[in-house]
Amino acid sequence: MSSDVLQRFLLDDLDIRGAVVRLGPVWQQIIADRHYPEPVNGLLGEMCVTTLFITEALKQSGRVTFQLRGSGPVSLLVVDCDQRLNLRALAQYGDDLDSGTARTLLGDGRLVLSLDLSGSRAPWQSVVPLEGEGIGEIFEHYLSLSEQLPSRLFLAASDTGAAGLFLQKLPAADSRDPDGWNRIEQLAATVTDDELINLTPTALLSRLFPEETVRVFDSRAVIHDTPEDWDKVRAMLRSLGREEVEAVLQEQGAVIVRDDLANREYRLDRDGVAAIFDRSPPTLH
Structure with missing residues (x-):
């Protein structure tokens, strides 16, 4: 199995959907020769994974560009992804950079989504303030506004890989099992960064949800294709x-x-x- 993959799944009995992303060579190509400090790598890698989740869920072909703009030491994070799951990204930051949460590093700012759909005359844009301490919380807040469905993101990134687990509670979940969403959240919260980055999606899901019925869909490859223009x-x-x-x-x-x-x-x-x-x-x- 490729190290650069997105794997969708459904917890059939609970009406909870999700996906797993695992990046290796693609992530290393994105950051090659950029020499980003470790905190910047972490933020950008987690944002790449999250952008893949959202792009893959689009019902129309198009390009998604997310920007995190802040007043802190990290002034800009940009991730761009199309329906081929072709991923590009960059970061801008200043000299006064210490480790900390995404909110500490970004400061006050905003999350900007540009959605360029095939056939549209101009991209559609959405702007929301930054809410939450980490990349996961920032995008959970965004999803609560845009999709109005409870969502959870568990993310990890290092110099060698980036990965994540996405969960979303669908409308019939409570009628299927009133405690189902709470139970799955607690199980998912036990995941470690090492497991996210190093386990295959199938192995990760088996480890986290051994008692649940998990329907796994065909995986999709993630690419980093940037020919000269x-x-x-x-x-x-x-x-x-x-x-x-x-x-x-x-x-x-x-x-x-x-x-x-x-x-x-x-x-x-x-x-x-x-x-x-x-x-x-x-x-x-």
């Missing part, structure tokens, strides 16, 4: 204009365009810049 870079530089781009070239010796979400850098020398502006525009027919 020189056409986009050239179009952006043309929009700036030759004079401004050549001024950067003169000052720095090269024009460097950084795509932080894709963790990719584009570098152009004098010949590369000249090729952009000296090329004849395409003829329109």
